[in-house]
Amino acid sequence: MLISAPIRAPTWISRRRLLEEKLSDLHKWTNLKHVKQVHAQIYKANLFQDLYVAPKLISAFSLCHQMVLAVSVFNQIQEPNVHLYNTLIRAHVHNSQPSQAFATFFQMLSDGVSPDNFTYPFLVKACSGESWFPMVQMVHAHVEKFGFFSDIFVPNSLIDSYSKCGFVGVNAARKLFMVMGERDIVSWNSMIGGLVKAGVVGEARKLFDEMPERDAVSWNTILDGYVKAEEMKMAFELFEKMPERNVVSWSTMVLGYCKVGDMDMARMLFDKMPVKNLVTWTIIISGYAKKGLTKEAIGLYDRMEKAGLKSDDGAVISILAACAESGLLGLGEKVHASINRTKFKCSTLVSNALVDMYAKCGSLDKAYSVFNGMARRDVVSWNAMLQGLGMHGHGEEALQLFSRMKQDGFVPDKVTFIGVLCACTHAGFVEEGRQYFYAMERDYRIVPEVEHYGCMIDLLGRGGHLKEAFRLVRSMPMEPNAIIWGTLLGACRMHNAVDLAGEVVDHLVKLEPSDPGNFSLLSNIYAAAGDWDSVSKLRLQMRRTGIQKPSGASSIEVNDEVHEFTVLDKSHPRSDKIYQMINRLVQDLKEVGYVPKAYQ
DNA sequence: ATAGGGTTAG
Structure with a gap:
């Protein structure tokens, strides 16, 4: 009879040990089904209060984006320790829930649990974006009060987070960097990264030159700075000088050439680089897509899939955005098809990219069907x-x-x-537009920005309310930009308001002195009013200043190839046949009553 | 700590 008790205990212990062994890497699991199974087992074994098991379970749920479950695990614990709080804070940060991360932090303080060296970096990560600047400051103040600067990890993450808070943030990061007693390579890299993000490459370079030692990240960061500034000559110089080039360095260069539109150079580097990854492929495919080079983009997309690379959300979103920008419905559909092949459901971000792509490409039915099928x-x-x-x-x-x-x-x-x-x-809903414009500030507390004024001015101008449009421009709280004046100019042309147009062009030429579009718009206005004298003066002025108006081109996608054509285009080898066809169409149209509008 | 990533007026 005495033996029965000792026998029971080992069963329990071995069950726990078994579970422990099984759970050693639970915090890295990403398969929700497996996590849920083990969750049930933990419950059965009455181990949900265990401070070894619970944090791992929270991390696993966090990785599976199941924050409701993660929080419910946390709430089961009667006396959470620092580690558990840190885990939940990190989980919220990982799932882009910064406010919940802070709520957990405050709960931790009111529960009398002291934060440690791990708490602050997680918290600091939660504050990114302009509006979180005060939060970073708050964490900074806490850290100074409790003296956690002993661990260099803490000020380093503060610098990183400050850098993500826009212009004010970078100043704060600079200040902190200056007063840091001890700096490691990460402090330097974070500071340089912050300056690069703020767009001050010059200062970043100075710091880079001052560094006691540089690693691959330092070189890549400063290289990215030049690429962001589109200074490809400087970037290339640096690239040649680098002691070691990794995938990131090569990809950054490819991205740079895509940005400035030099696809030949981008492709050359892409072909030459020794190791490519998903990001590299995404960069070059998006680069081709943005330039409207469908054939190349599709070809590379196929090659990427054949190479066995699976796109993640980032790749898909990036390529779809590029398709939306230049109207590549063909590639967009292909990407959609491969998403459908590999995934049952897609994330809100991916669905949004799909809706946007279909909508911008004019395929409204498909945009609707994605939109209507979205879970969230x-x-x-x-x-x-x-x-x-x-x-x-x-x-x-x-x-x-x-x-x-x-x-x-x-x-x-x-x-x-x-x-x-x-x-x-x-x-053409002028009155409705006015109502929405006023409602937006009154009912929704959204202060109109220059873009909203732009829409409003376009609405009024097109509707023929030119005087009102001008009044609105003058009453705007901000300086009107070139787009505003351009909108007005378009309205003037539409309604043949020659005298008003002259005033607009004075402003426009100051803001965009070399934009040929402005000149041709004005020229059209004079021509419409029959003021040929002014037209010829304008043409002379354009010739003198060397401004040339590129002719507007239309494009059409046929068999995955984009064809571009302009007015009076004779570049096509079968030009004669094309014009024969056009003439026949015009003839047919005239027969049913169409009167062509001649501009000359 | 470094490369790609959804919506923004003519």
Whole structure:
């Protein structure tokens, strides 16, 4: 009878040990089904209060983006320790829930648990973006009060987070960097990275030259600085000088040449680089797509898939955004098909990119079908759909979508209103547009920015309310930019307001003195008013200043190839046949009553 | 600590 007790104990211990062994890497699991299974086992074994098991389970749920489950695990623990709090804070940060991370931090303080060296870096990571600057400052103040600067990891992460808070942040990072008693290579790299993000390469370079020692990251960071500034000559010089070049260095160079539009150079480096990864492929495919080179982009996309590389969300979003920018429906559909092949559901971010791509490419049906099938929409999904409808002339439908959005409980943001005003413009709803413009500040507390004024001025101008449009420009709280004046100029041309146009052009030439589009717009206005004297003066001025207006080109995608053509284009080998066809079409049109508009 | 990433007026 005495033996029965000792026998029971080992069973329990061995079960725990078994579980422990099984759970040693639980915090790295990414398969939700497996995590849920083990969660159930932990419950059965009554181990959910275990301070060894619980943090691992929270981490696993966090990796699977199951924050509700992660929090519920946390709430089971009666007396959480620092480690558990840190784990939950990190989980919130990982799932882009900075406010929850801070809520956990405050709960930790009110529970009387002291933060440690690990708490602050996690917390600091939670504050990124302009609005979080005060939060970084707050964490900074806490750290100074409790003296956690002993661990260099803490000030380093403060520098990194400050750098992500815009211009003010970089100043704060600089200050902190200056007073740091001890700096390691990460402190230097973070500071240089911050300056690069703020766009001050010169200062970054000075610091780079001052560094006591440099590693691959230092070199890549400064290289990225030149690439961001589009100074490819400097970048190339540095690239040649680097002691060692890794994938990141090569990819940064390829990105740089894509940015300045030099696809030959980009491709040469891409072909030459010894190791390529998913990011590299994404960069070059997006580069080709942005330039409208469908054939190359599709070819490389196929090659990438054949090489066995699987796109992640980042790759897909990046390529889809490039397709949206230049209207490559073909490649966009291909990417969509390969997503469907590999995934049952896609994330909100990916779906948004798909909606935007289809909408911008004019495939509104497909945009709708992705939009309607989304499990979780956010404000961006609605904005993309709304903008797509407005852009293609479905003003009424766009405004209906806007009310549906509000019914569904989504709060419109400043981008929503750009879509709404734009939809009003394309549908000619002047009065509705005015109402929305005033409602936006009054009911939604969204202060109109220069973009909103731009929409409004376009709406009024097109509607023939030129005087009102001018009044609005003068009453704007900010300086009107070239787009504002350009919008007004377009309206003047539309309504043959020659005298008003002269005033507009004075402003425009000051802001964009070398933009040929402005001159040709003005020239058209004079021509429409029959003022040929002014037209010839303008032409003379253009010739003197060496401004040449590139002719506007249209493009069409046929068999995955983009064809570009201009007015009076004779470059095609079968030009004769093409013009024969056009003439026949014009003839047919005239027969049904079409009167062509001649500009000359 | 370094490379790609959704919505923004003519």
